Amino acid sequence: MKALVLKAPGTNRDRDLVEALELAGSQAEVVPLAILREAPERIQKYGMVVVPGGFSYGDALGAGKLLALDLITYFQEAMSDFVASGRPVLGICNGFQALVKAGLLPGSARSLQVTLTANEKGRFECRWVRLAAPASHCIWTQGLEDFWCPVAHGEGRLASFENEALARLREGGHIALIYTNADGQPAGGEYPANPNGSIGDIAGLCNEQGNVLGLMPHPENAVFSYQTASLPGKSGKGALELLRRGVAFALQS
Amino acid sequence: MEALHADMRALGMGGVRSAHSCALYFVDGKIAPEEMDLLGRFVFSDPVVETCAWRVLGAPSESGSKAAGVDGAAARAVIEILRKPGVADPFGEEAVRAAHELGVKGVERVATGTRWEFEGEGLTSAVLETMARRLLANPLVDRWAFGEIQPLFPDEEAHGAPVVWLDVASMDDEALLALSRERRLALDLVEMRAIRDWYRQAGRAASDVELEMLAQTWSEHCVHKTFKALVHVREVDRNSTLVRDYTVDSIFRTFIQTVTRSLDRPWVASAFVDNAGIVNFDGAWDLSFKVETHNHPSAVEPFGGANTGVGGVIRDIMGVSARPIAVTDVLCFGPQDTPADLLPEGVLHPRLIARGVVEGVEDYGNKMGIPNVNGAVVFHPGYASNPLVYCGCVGLAPRGAHVHQPRPGDHVIVLGGRTGRDGIRGATFSSMTMDASTGEVAGASVQIGEPIVQKRALDVLLEARDAKLYTAVTDCGAGGLSSAIGEMASQLGADIELAGLGTKYPGLSAWELWLSEAQERMVLAVPPEHVAALDALCKKWAAEYWDLGSFRNDGRLVVRLGGEVVLDLPGTFLHEGLPRRQLEARIVRDESDLASEVLDATSTTFQVAQPARAAVDAGSRPAGQGTHVQFASRLLELLASPNIASREQIVRRYDHEVQGGTVVKPFAGPGGDAPQDAAVLVPQGTGGAWGIALSNAIRPDKGEVDPCGMAWSCVDEAVRNAVAVGADPDKLAILDNFCMGNPNDPLVMGALVETARGLHDAALAYGTPIISGKDSFYNEYLGGDGRRHAIPPSLLVSAMGFVPNVTKVMTSFLKQPGDLLMLVRGSHLLPTDRIRNFYRAIHQAIQAGELAAVHDCAEGGAAVAVAEMCMGGRMGAVLEIPSSEEGDDFWFADMDAALIVEVRQGFEERFEMRMAEAAGSEALTLLGEVQRAPVLEITGHGVRETIAIDQLLTAWKVQGAEVLP
Structure with missing residues (x-):
């Protein structure tokens, strides 16, 4: 099984993801957007599609916005086919922003409007956070134990103008990951456990089918033991587990 | 917004109750209303959290906000800000591209700006003017209006100013000096005479392109005249009686290069030759390290200056064919509570400088995806008008991957960003003392960064390296193409046609094309048979390149624009024609003298508390009768002082996790907030068994008192910090960065000689080879009061050490x-x-x-x-x-x-x-x-x-x- 790691101009955690996916048992190939654009149907050759973090197009006009425009303009059909086939799709950080802004998350079926926008503190932040996986449809996080990994973003606050957005996300089983405090309780909007002010402490969303996951934190930076060597008590075990589940699912589908 | 309110309070504008901003876009082209609606929804706003309204310019205003608050003290006011024409607007360019992608092909140009709306008391025109000038906009790159602003797109003038030919050969001394002054060449009489003599012999006039290139090539910034000068040192006692005198024949050779030569460590692969120092700790990988300063640009435009400082040092690492794996930043600011009215005229407030610089560092490193893992922030009154911004970068390459031997016939290729008027004459700018008019006249020296353009160039460069597509590479820094191509072609010479260079807008004259310091550009020497492969790589990574000509074999550099020869100089004159500088140094052996002079200057200028000294002096304060009753209160006071307080709110803005190799992080421990003495990194792709430690030391408080002792302390502290996290002290290299005032002042030169001597002795004692270094002079400001405001002698020592066993790192x-x-x-x-x-x-x-x-x-x-x-x-x-x-x-x-x-x-x-x-x-x-x-x-x-x-x-x-x- 080979994962497609989509690299737009400004994507920068592609190599981190390749290393982590290989550790999780997958092969991975970084494909430049300009090349894939020439033959979008090539996406179907892969067992998994991953949109990594970074600053696609320099975050011009909003994080992930112009990459989302590319996804809509050039890959709408190819991506819908891929998602419909049930194979796993993962968007991390800038990739999550792009999936949300392209309408792939939380899924267009019920036209729920959410976005990822500027952190409540109004600035970029890099810190380690603890994540928990509530019950959801997500094939990546089912029953996953809590784990730590870093966030590094300026526009990670999940927001909506619809008052019932949070309830609908919960009912729909879309909430794949939430920020918790150090004791494992939901952060309750408290900074810095919830680093960006997301509604419902949401760190990651999945679609209704459960095969598309987007998240702001970086599990790919918490898979090697040296990455947590100076952080006693912060295990990244679940981060690798999350990737392994995606890989295992891709192998089955 | 919190920061803005704090800044407004600091500037005495406490009357502002609320401040709101929104993004402004001016769209030029043939666009249907429904297309504008589409752009508004998809390109210009996020409809989930934002609203968007548009109208045709020239139509009546849709709100009553026009010009409100200009007269009297209105309760509501509007300020609109746009970039000046000619200043890069990357988001505007992306918006045009996005509009076309959406199918709105009629969009020709987009300008981006900001609209501010304020409510509060006392919003007089004077307050609004201060607010715009000091807080919201930068007069160098922005223009603004109270009320609605009209967009000005860069003019479409197709031709630049024609080449000017000057009869230098017949100029007398006065005319030569006037020429140097008028064109801001920063060359002295001896140097101008050398130029005149050459043209006399050549029997022809000099083009402006040639003069500008000579000024850049011979600038302090590019050739380090001071470090290579013959220095006549006079040591005197406090009664000015001569104790001894001697000559230092090149500070660089005497004190710096000798250390590395005599230590002769087998793992030093390259020192002082390439754009960065290179070591080889493990046998398989070359590690490069370079630290640069970007002080002058950061003083006048903090965001842009620091931003391009980081971008520039990353290019130094790309210039040794390496992948950038870490950035470092050491920032020196004036006290954040300096009263604004005590600052010399024309100086930005230290708060604004610090805010802009931190944002600038954040922006470039984060967007390039390079972890920022080590640094320092130092406050000292001596930096109030001259901040120091040190930017470092570490690179990784397979052993021996860097090549630097162009061959005759190889193409001269510029890769990366387009050329504009940004950053003209930066090298000479940084080789002059600043004064109140510097901000205005040096406007063109401001550089605007586009990290994503550089990221694309990096993606191309690394694949080109692995495919062996080039025979030499260097970065475009100070002096632009003149310096990059000039150096690369110093032996062979080259034929260059500037007409083929991609520009941001038309109308650049020949010398502007040749000298522009537009960012994000690399120069490659590509054999003709590999040009097609490079072209394919550029398509793959959506990067641009321009083929400007080829290398000759006779050492002559010939530059044309549209066929007309605008420069024709031999490499021997360009690179060896510079007369050697002679400088005087004075060292006062009673150490308190120099110290009191510097202190006197800083404290009388700023009349503020000196937290930097207070923190350090705490140690030498008389201790009473050996009692410790104040232990708790003194400790708490120190912990909350600017030079010791937790750096989280600054450092968390830098991504220190990207590339996945940060083992000892800037903040560690169970609470994730314990600062570490140095960073330990596992370079991605090297296996994870070994790592490198990165540390730094800077002690301006000691520089004031004892420059030689400062150098010892810096070497010690850098070594100590690296060893503390697990580095092997026998496999540790250091870098030096000197920042000083005007080298024509014998006391400044005296401090420099002392610092260099201390560095030499300490590096030998500690056994640490020096692999790279840089110097920055003229870090002083001629105030409106007619007095010099120089920084304390400042030396930054950065260290890179080998960590043999990553499982044994220490915290x-x-x-x-x-x-x-x-x-x-x-x-x-x-x-x-x-x-x-x-x-x-x-x-x-x-x-x-x-x-x-x-x-x-x-x-x-x-x-x-x-x-x-x-x-x-x-x-x-x-x-x-x-x-x-x-x-x-x-x-x-x-x-x-x-x-x-x-x-x-x-x-x-x-x-x-x-x-x-x-x-x-x-x-x-x-x-x-x-x-x-x-x-x-x-x-x-x-x-x-x-x-x-x-x-x-x-x-x-x-x-x-x-x-x-």
């Missing part, structure tokens, strides 16, 4: 109740090379697992070091004042070669024996013991004080945050 926070805390000192071994035994012993103790935590004793002494270890581990300690020690000096003095260690239980004896053997029994002092209760207790001499760790944390993190930008 600073406490680990285990019951462990002993000890102070280990090697200062009694200085100034001999026995100091190496001391650091070797510490390293071996770490490797043998005898230590649980190690932390360097720096500002605030042992007390602050222990407090940081406690806070970091969320554990307490019981400290006993050693019977042999008297007074607060012991706890608060800053010491060279001193560390606090936590010794693991059962290893006490072994560690003590090891240290006694290496450094004598006086190296060890028992301080106390780690305890689980989160309380710091200090007892002895009849005193007992306790402080809760929470109290320490509040002072250090909460109160501390208030004094930082």
Whole structure:
């Protein structure tokens, strides 16, 4: 099984993801957007599609916005086919922003409007956070134990103008990951456990089918033991587990 | 917005109740209304959280906000800000591209800006003007209007100004100096005469392109005239009686290069030759390291200056064919509470400088995806009008991957960004003293960064390297193409046609094309048979390149524009024609003299508290009768002081996790907030067994008093910090960065000679080769008061050490109740090379697992070091004042070669024996013991004080945050 790691101009955690996916048992190939654009149907050759973090197009006009425009303009059909086939799709950080802004998350079926926008503190932040996986449809996080990994973003606050957005996300089983405090309780909007002010402490969303996951934190930076060597008590075990589940699912589908 | 309110208060504009901003876009082209609606929804706004309205310009205003608040003191006011024409607007360019992608092909140009709406009392035109000029906009790159602004797109003038030919050959001295002044060549009479003589011999006029190139090539920035000069040194006593005099034949050769040569470490692969120093610790990988300064640009445009400072040093690493794997930043600012009216005219407030610089550093490193893992932020009144911005970058390449031998016939290819008027004459700008008009006249020197353009160039470059598509590569920095191509073609010469260069807009004249310091450009020498492959790589990574010509074989550099020869100079004259500079240095042997002069200048100018000194002087303050009654209050005060307070709110804005190799992080420990002495990185792709440690040291407080001693302290602290996290002191290289005032001032030169001598002696004693260095002069400001405001002599030493075993890295926070805390000192071994035994012993103790935590004793002494270890581990300690020690000096003095260690239980004896053997029994002092209760207790001499760790944390993190930008 080979994962497609989509690299737009400004994507920068592609190599981190390749290393982590290989550790999780997958092969991975970084494909430049300009090349894939020439033959979008090539996406179907892969067992998994991953949109990594970074600053696609320099975050011009909003994080992930112009990459989302590319996804809509050039890959709408190819991506819908891929998602419909049930194979796993993962968007991390800038990739999550792009999936949300392209309408792939939380899924267009019920036209729920959410976005990822500027952190409540109004600035970029890099810190380690603890994540928990509530019950959801997500094939990546089912029953996953809590784990730590870093966030590094300026526009990670999940927001909506619809008052019932949070309830609908919960009912729909879309909430794949939430920020918790150090004791494992939901952060309750408290900074810095919830680093960006997301509604419902949401760190990651999945679609209704459960095969598309987007998240702001970086599990790919918490898979090697040296990455947590100076952080006693912060295990990244679940981060690798999350990737392994995606890989295992891709192998089955 | 919080920061804006704080800044407004600092500038005395407390009357503003609310401030709102929104994005402005001006769209030029043939666009249907429904297309504008589409653009509004998809391109210009996020409809989930934003609203978007548009109208055709020239139509009546849709709101009543026009020109409100210009007269009188209105309750509501509007300020609209746009970039000046000709200033890069990358988001505008992306918007055009996005519109076309959406199918709205009629969009031709987009300009981006900001609209501010204020409510409050006292919004007079004077207040609004100050607000716009000082807080919201930068007069160098922005223009603004109170009310609605009209867009100005760059003019479409198709031709630049024609080449000007000057009859230099017949100029007398006066005319030569006038020419240097008018064109801001920053060349002195001796240099101008050398130019005149050459043209006399050549029997022709000089083109403006040639003169500009000579000025850049011969600038301090590019050739380091001061470091290569013949220096006549006079040492005098305090009565100005000559003690001795001697000549230093090149500071560089005498004090810097000799260190590396005589240490002759086999793992030093390249020192002082390439764009960066290169070492080879493990046999398979080359590690490069370079640290640059971007002080002058950051003083006038903090965001852009720091942004392109980071971008520039990353290009230095790309220029040695390496992948950038870490950036570092050391920032020196004036005190953040400096009263605005005490600043010299034309100087930005230190708050604004700090805010802009931090944002600029954040923006470039984060967007390039390079972790920022090590740095420092220093406050000192001497930096109020001259901030220092040191930007470093570390690179990784397979051993021997870097090539630098162009061949005749190879194509000269520019890769990356387009050329514009941004950053013209930066090299000469940084080689001059600034004055109140500098901001305006040097406007064109401001550089605008586009990190994503550089990221694309990097993707191309690394694949081109692996495919061996080029024979040489260098970056475009100061001097632009003139410097990059000039250096690359210094032996062979080249034929260049500038018409083929991609520009941001038309209308650039020949010298502007040749000199522009537009960012994000690399120059490659590509054999003709590989041009097609490079073209394919550029398509793959959506990068641009321009083929400008080819290398010759006779050393002549010929530049044309549209076929017309605009420059024709031999490499010998360009690179060897510069007359050697002669400088005077004066060293006053009574050290207090220089110090008092600098202090006098800074304190009379700023009349503010000097927190930098206060923190350090705490150590030497008279200690009463050896009592410790003030221990707790002094410790808390120090922890909340600007030079010691937790750096989280600055450093968290940098991504320190990208590339997945940050082992010892800027913040570690159970609370994730314990600062570390150095960073340890596992370079991605190298396997994960070994790593590198990165550390730095800068001590302006010592530079004022004793420049030679400062250099010793800097080398010691950089080595100490690296060893503290697990680096091998025998595999450690250092870099130097000198920042000084005007080298024509003999006292400044005296301080430079002393600093360089100290660096030389210390580096030899510690056995650390110097692999790269840089100098920045003219860090002074001629104030409206007619006085010079120079910085304290400043030396930054950066270190890169080999960490042989990543599983044995060391951190600073406490680990285990019951462990002993000890102070280990090697200062009694200085100034001999026995100091190496001391650091070797510490390293071996770490490797043998005898230590649980190690932390360097720096500002605030042992007390602050222990407090940081406690806070970091969320554990307490019981400290006993050693019977042999008297007074607060012991706890608060800053010491060279001193560390606090936590010794693991059962290893006490072994560690003590090891240290006694290496450094004598006086190296060890028992301080106390780690305890689980989160309380710091200090007892002895009849005193007992306790402080809760929470109290320490509040002072250090909460109160501390208030004094930082």
